[in-house]
Amino acid sequence: MVRKISGGCLCGTVKFTVNDSFDNFYFCHCEQCRKVSGSSHASNLLTTIGNIEWLSGSNKIVRFDHKEGAFTKVFCSICGSGLPHESQSGECLVVPAGSLDAEPSLTPKAQIFCSEKAGWFTAGIEAPEHSGYESAG
Numbered sequence: 001m002v003r004k005i006s007g008g009c010l011c012g013t014v015k016f017t018v019n020d021s022f023d024n025f026y027f028c029h030c031e032q033c034r035k036v037s038g039s040s041h042a043s044n045l046l047t048t049i050g051n052i053e054w055l056s057g058s059n060k061i062v063r064f065d066h067k068e069g070a071f072t073k074v075f076c077s078i079c080g081s082g083l084p085h086e087s088q089s090g091e092c093l094v095v096p097a098g099s100l101d102a103e104p105s106l107t108p109k110a111q112i113f114c115s116e117k118a119g120w121f122t123a124g125i126e127a128p129e130h131s132g133y134e135s136a137g
Contacts, residue, residue: 002019002020002021003019003020003105004017004018004019004020005017005018005019005020005100005101005102005104006100006101006102007084007095007099007100007101008055008057008081008099008101009057009075009076009078009079009081009083009099010076010079010080010081011076011078011079011081013056013057013060013076013078013079014054014056014057014058014060014061014076014081014083015054015055015056015057016052016053016054016055016083016084017052017053017055018047018051018052018053018084018093018095018100019047019051020104020105020106021047021048021051022045022046022047022095022104022105022106023046023047023048023092024045024046024106024109025043025044025045025046025097025104025106025107025108025109026042026043026044026046026108026109026110026111026112027041027042027043027108027110027111027112028041028042028044028111028112028113029041029111029112029113029114029116029117029118029121030071030112030113030116031116032066032070032071033071033113034116034118036071036073036082037082040117040118040120040121040124041111041117041121042096043096043097043098043108044094044095044096044097045094045095045096045097045100045104045106046092046093046094046095047092047093047095048092048093049086049090049091049092049093050093051093052084052093052095057076060076060077060078061074061075061076061077061083062074062075062076062077063085065088072085072087072088072094081099082096082098082099083096083099084096084099
């Protein structure tokens with residue numbers, strides 16, 4: 001039996017479940033993913049289109065498709081959290097890893113578009129680790 005993973009947005013309005021049967025898991029460093037995530041990279045799992053059940057809040061989901069088809073951002077209209085979505089090609093379901101409530105069994109397979117990686121990414125990975133904000137000084 002395939003394990004189900006719950007997920008949703010930060011404010012709890014949008015909730016879903018997906019089967020833990022992902023085909024790929026990428027860290028994407030392209031400029032578009034950095035802009036859309038507000039971070040050094042997007043962390044996306046890919047699976048089949050039908051591998052999701054929306055439990056609540058689907059009426060609060062907003063979809064933004066880049067005019068050149070370069071990327072898509074789907075998010076909660078209340079808190080802005082990134083949410084799963086069908087790719088523009090219709091070939092797969094893209095699931096932001098951070099939208100899941102538990103870790104998937106698949107670990108990242110590759111980092112892609114590394115030629116566009118932010119220069120501060122490596123410095124951040126090498127920086128000291130702390131258990132919380134207060135201890136970072």
